[in-house]
Structures are given as structure tokens and as C-alpha cells.
Amino acid sequence: MELTKEEESALKGEQGEIMEMAYRILVATGEATDAEKLIPIEWAHLSGVNYNTIGDAGEEFLASISKDARVKVKTSLNPMGFDIDNVSSYNLDDNFISKQLSIKQSYEKMGVIPSFSCIPYEIFDIPQEGTQVSFAESNAAIHANSFDNLKTNKESAFSALASALTGKSPYSSLRKEESSKLTIRMKVENPSELTYGMLGFFAGKVGNESVNISGIGKMDRRSCKSLCGGMGTSGTCAKFNFNEDDSESEVVDFDEKEMNEVYDQLNTAEKGDLITLGSPQLGLEEISDLTTKLKGRSFKKRCMIFCPRAVKEQATKLGHVGKLEKAGCEILSDCCTCLTPLIKKDEVDAVTTNSIKGAYYLKNSNGVDVNLKSLSQIIEDETK
Amino acid sequence: MRKILVKGKTQGKILKSENPINFLGSVDKKTSVISDAHHDLFKKSLKNSILVFPSGVGSSVGAYTIYSIKSNNSAPLAMVCQKVDLTVATGCALANIPLITVTDKEFSSLKTGMEVLLDTESPNPITFLE
Numbered sequence: 001m002e003l004t005k006e007e008e009s010a011l012k013g014e015q016g017e018i019m020e021m022a023y024r025i026l027v028a029t030g031e032a033t034d035a036e037k038l039i040p041i042e043w044a045h046l047s048g049v050n051y052n053t054i055g056d057a058g059e060e061f062l063a064s065i066s067k068d069a070r071v072k073v074k075t076s077l078n079p080m081g082f083d084i085d086n087v088s089s090y091n092l093d094d095n096f097i098s099k100q101l102s103i104k105q106s107y108e109k110m111g112v113i114p115s116f117s118c119i120p121y122e123i124f125d126i127p128q129e130g131t132q133v134s135f136a137e138s139n140a141a142i143h144a145n146s147f148d149n150l151k152t153n154k155e156s157a158f159s160a161l162a163s164a165l166t167g168k169s170p171y172s173s174l175r176k177e178e179s180s181k182l183t184i185r186m187k188v189e190n191p192s193e194l195t196y197g198m199l200g201f202f203a204g205k206v207g208n209e210s211v212n213i214s215g216i217g218k219m220d221r222r223s224c225k226s227l228c229g230g231m232g233t234s235g236t237c238a239k240f241n242f243n244e245d246d247s248e249s250e251v252v253d254f255d256e257k258e259m260n261e262v263y264d265q266l267n268t269a270e271k272g273d274l275i276t277l278g279s280p281q282l283g284l285e286e287i288s289d290l291t292t293k294l295k296g297r298s299f300k301k302r303c304m305i306f307c308p309r310a311v312k313e314q315a316t317k318l319g320h321v322g323k324l325e326k327a328g329c330e331i332l333s334d335c336c337t338c339l340t341p342l343i344k345k346d347e348v349d350a351v352t353t354n355s356i357k358g359a360y361y362l363k364n365s366n367g368v369d370v371n372l373k374s375l376s377q378i379i380e381d382e383t384k
Numbered sequence: 385m386r387k388i389l390v391k392g393k394t395q396g397k398i399l400k401s402e403n404p405i406n407f408l409g410s411v412d413k414k415t416s417v418i419s420d421a422h423h424d425l426f427k428k429s430l431k432n433s434i435l436v437f438p439s440g441v442g443s444s445v446g447a448y449t450i451y452s453i454k455s456n457n458s459a460p461l462a463m464v465c466q467k468v469d470l471t472v473a474t475g476c477a478l479a480n481i482p483l484i485t486v487t488d489k490e491f492s493s494l495k496t497g498m499e500v501l502l503d504t505e506s507p508n509p510i511t512f513l514e
Contacts, residue, residue, distance in 0.1 A: 021478065028389045028477035032468045053445050057413055057452030061478075156444045158474035 001030040001170070002037050010166075018069045018165060025162035030170030033153065039171045041152075042127055044071070044164035045120045046112065047078045047136040048157035051100040052341045052365075059099050062106035069110050072167040076115040076124065077107055078137050079281065079306075079336040086332065090342045112164070116334035117308035119225070121148050122283040134169045136160035138232025139225065139280050139357065145210075145239040147224055151175045154238035173209060174238050180212035183246035187215065187255040192374035193226040197356030198262040199254050200230025203237060206252060210239035214246050222289075222375070225280045229357035266359045269369035272352030275299065275382060277375070278306030279337035279358035284314050291320045293376070297383040299328040304342070309333035327383070339365050352378060385485060386509075389473050392482030393503040394461040395513070399433035400496045401425045407446030407471065416458040434502060435460035436494045440472035450475030462502045464510070466491045484509050 003011065011027060013020040026038060048054050054062075081100050082092060108114055117123055120135070121143045127133070129149040135141040136155040144150040153172045155163065163169045184203055188195055196219060203211045211231075219227070231237055277290070282305060290305075305324065307315070312333040315321045321331055335342070337358035343351060343366055350369035351362050359370040373381065403424050405411065410420035416430040430453065440446060450472070453459040462482040465472060476483040482504055486494075490510070494500075501511040 021480070024390060024477040024480065025474050028473040028483070029470065031387050031389050032470055032473045048445070048448075053443075054448055055413070055445075057448040057455070058445070060455065061448065061451055156447065156470045156474050158444075158447055158478055159470070 001027060001035055003027070007038060016068065018065060021065075022162040022165040025158050026166065026168060026170060029156070029159040029162070030172070033170055033172040035170035035172045037171050038168040039132060039175070040167055041132045041134045041163050041169045042073055043131070043133040044073055044075045044160050045078070045133070045135040045137055045140055046075060046107070046157065046160050046164060048161070049078045049103060049107065049116070050081045050339055051096055051103055052081050052339050054103070056099070059103050062103055066106035066109040069165055071111045071164040073164060075112045075164040076117070076120045077112050078118055079116050079338075080104060080334055081341045083332040083334050086330070092341060096341060115308060115310070117281055117310075118336055118338070119280050119283060119308065123308050123310050126150065132169065132175060134160045134163035138238070139229040141238050142228040142232055142240065143225065145174065146228065146241075152238070154236060178210070179248065180207070180210045180241050181249055182207050183212040183214055183249045183251045185214050185246070185251060185253045186217075187253050188259050191223070192376065193223045194354050194356070194372060194374040195259065196223040197226035197230040197354070198259050200227040201234045201262050201266070201356050202254055202258055203240070204231040204233065204235030207235060207237040209237060210241060211237055212241040212243050212246060212249055214242075214244050216242060221283065222286055226354070226356065229280050229355060233357045233360045263372065266356060266363070267370060267372040268363060269350035269371040272301075272350045272371040273348050274302040274304065274343075275352045275378060276304045276306070276337045276343070276358055277354065279355040279361075281336050282307045282311065284311050287311065287315045287320050287324070288318065290375070291323050293379055294323070294327050294383065297327065297379070299383050301382065303329045303382075304337075305329050305331045306336045307331065307333055337362065343368060352382065354378060386487060387468060387485045388504045388509070389468060389483040389485070390476045390481060391504040392462065392480070393505065394434070394482060395501045396432060396434045396461045396499070398436050398494055398496055398498045398500060399425070399428065399430065399460070400494055401435075401437040404438050404441040406442035407440060407449040407475065408443045411449055411453065413449055413452040414456045414458065416453040429458060430460045431458040433460045434462050434464065434500055436464045436491070439465050439467040440469045442471070444471045444474070446471045447475030447478060450481065451479045454479035454481060464494065464502070486510070
């Protein structure tokens, strides 16, 4: 990879230890992904926030670098482990809470916007078409590349952090205009958001950098998010194209058979003890739509809803939060289903959700079983 | 393929694993001892070795494990892989542990116990001593 004089000087340590570390990360990432140079980016989105995932090593690292490190570009942040407003109801130990708060403080000290959201594309203004960004959260990177006309690598927690500290990122192939080598023909009829999540999961398994999908039809926002969450979970792909012309690429079908295979892998229970909605977190549109769909009905069991703090505040003003709480929902901001410490296997056997991403991590990280259902099915079966 | 991912110069004994390493799942964060009973380096510490292994696998959070063993003074002196992966690449970059990839032929010539000089600035990054 070619570096400018200034970048070389930073790599040699002439601009301090933090810059030296950041450029080492960028160079290693660039060499690993065969990038020929570094390019400027305008927005970084960081993962590596939840104490459940980064542990003591992460907490100590962030505390140490935050003494000197400051972000150079707009930088937003993934969810953490809990919502401080209601953490006392969830029986978390004091060590977890204090370590999580230390992580929060370190990021804030570095100048990161404490957005604690995995849907930056829904709560921030989207920059102009073609803008280069560095998003570490997989569903956000895929959404940015596929629906928001932005360009990002599928960053690691560290490459995105290095991008935030330098304002640069390796010019890897996902940042260039390239067509997908593989097309998936969507054959399943009457798809719900759950179907799109399974399609995404399938795409992540069979594809490489990007995947073309034909026959997909019109998707609402919930379905787009589900598609991106599914793909980010199963593979290294970071972009969907939606061209109907698939004559130039290898083609595979996604039909009932392929869908059922994904379903059988991720659905491990007939029913859940509680319901979770969100992963990705719900936006205002989905919360408002849920209120409408409930039509005054109430959940028969616990229903945890995860959303960004900014969305909860707006939804409170609009009266949705009041209605949902009356319907038995717990509304949590700053955190998400994925790798949540709030659902423990000694307290819960199985969870019902419409999230493919949530299902994967609930089973593999939390060790609880999962009952997969679309939102409309959840409302039909689980409310009265 | 030969690549220099993280630069540096060091000398030490090779510790070779034929299995990939999942840093998050199977390396102790303080002692760098491999805890996976199915791994060929089971119960061995990676400390002060020139660690030779095919590639890293598993969660990218494993990069923090590499940083952690470095902070606890139990990290390898350098790592040599057959194939690059972002977890090991960014973890070594974070912890400033020299990292290179080598050709398949070079990889098979490296054996546990060999004393080598690793210098990423040299045209031949690995020199056998003795």
C-alpha cells in the first residue's frame, strides 16, 4: 500500500503513539484487503461497546487510549449492554455496570457521539450520494452500501476506530464500483420481514463481497433492515445490489426449500417465555406501526423492545411509548437483543423474535432457544 | 503469499500450530495458554514465541485478546501465518506484534523449536539461526 509522506511519518511514530497505532491498524487492514492507498472518510461508526463482548481487555484498552485519543470525523457508536434508566430492574452485577460505564466514558472522552445505536442510518442525516464512511456494525455497513448510497468496507471494530482517529480508511474493493459475481433469485411468495431476514442469512453464507438479488419486489423499512441484519450475521458480504438482469453472474435460487433450511437451523423452540423486538433496533416508523397494529391489544407475556434513545424520546412525545407500556412492553434504549446481558439462560428457556440476527446470537452467545415468528404472527399469537 | 502486515524485528524460537487459532475462544487472556483440548497447542503458552499458525478464526473481538496478552507480557514475539485474517491483522497492529504471511512452502519448512531471526525490513524476513 502506498502511503503519503504524512502517513509514513505517523506510522513511524512522529505524530505520537495514538496515531502510530491507528496507522498500524489501517496499514494492516489495507494490506490484508489488498488496498492500494488510504482515502478520506467523513463518518465512522464504531462497534466494540458492549462490555459483554469486549470484556476487561477492551475496557482497559479504551480507558488507556482515551487519555490522548480524539476522533477527527463525526463518529457514532453501537449499543452497549443496558439502558441506565431501568438497569436496576434487570439484576445485573455491579462489576458489569461499572465496567460498562467506564467504556461509555472513554468513548465520550474521545469525542464520540454517544448514540448507542446499531441503526445510525435511521437516526442521523445521510450524507450525499457516494460519500465514503467507515461502519463497523455489520447491518449498518450493509444498509449504508445497499440502501443509503454510501460506501464502506465491512470494517472491524479496530479499523473503524482507526478511521475515526485518522479520518481515513483503506481503499478496499467494496469502496469501488464493482458488480456482484453472484445473483440470488428470490422465489418465495408473500414474504414477511422474517423471510427477508432468512434471505439475508442465506445470501451471507453463499456470497463473498457483494450479492445481487433479483425478484425481490418492494420492501418496507422493516424488511430492508431484516435483510441487512441477516446477511451481516452469517458471512463477510457487505453489499446488496438489486438488478433484475442476472445474465452476467452465477445464479442460485432462494425458494421454500432454502428458506426452510435457514429456519430449521435458527428456530429451536415451539414457543418463547418472552418476546424481543429489535436487532437491528426499532426506528420511529416501526414503533409507530407497532402501536397501530396492536389496536389496543396487550401482550400475554413479557415483550422487550430495543430502540435508540433518540427514537424513544420522540416516540414518548408522540404517545407511542405510553401505549406500548400499557400493552405490557418494556422499552429499552441504548442497548439491543444482540449479545444482551439482560436475557440469561438460567432465567429464560426460549425467546420469541422476528429477528434472524437476534436469533443467531441468542442461541450461540446467550445459550437460550429461539422461536422465530414474523411480527404479524407474534401479534396474532401472543396478544389478547 | 508473502505479505508484511505489521513491521518489526525480533529473534526467538518457533512455536508451530497446525490448527487455526480462535483467540477469543481458546486463548487465556492473561497467560496466553491454549485452553481448547482439541487444539494441538493445548496447555501450551504462546509467550515469547515466534508463533506460526495457518490463520486466525472466530470473532473479531479476538483482536482484544491479542492486545490483552500483550499487556500481560505473555504475547508471542511475532506471528507468522499462511493466510491473513482481519482479527489477527488488527490485533497484532493494535498490540504492535510483528506479523507476516508466508508461502505454503515456507510455512511447511517452519518447525517448532527452530531459532529464527524475523526482520520485516529484510528481503528474506525469516533467517534460520543454528
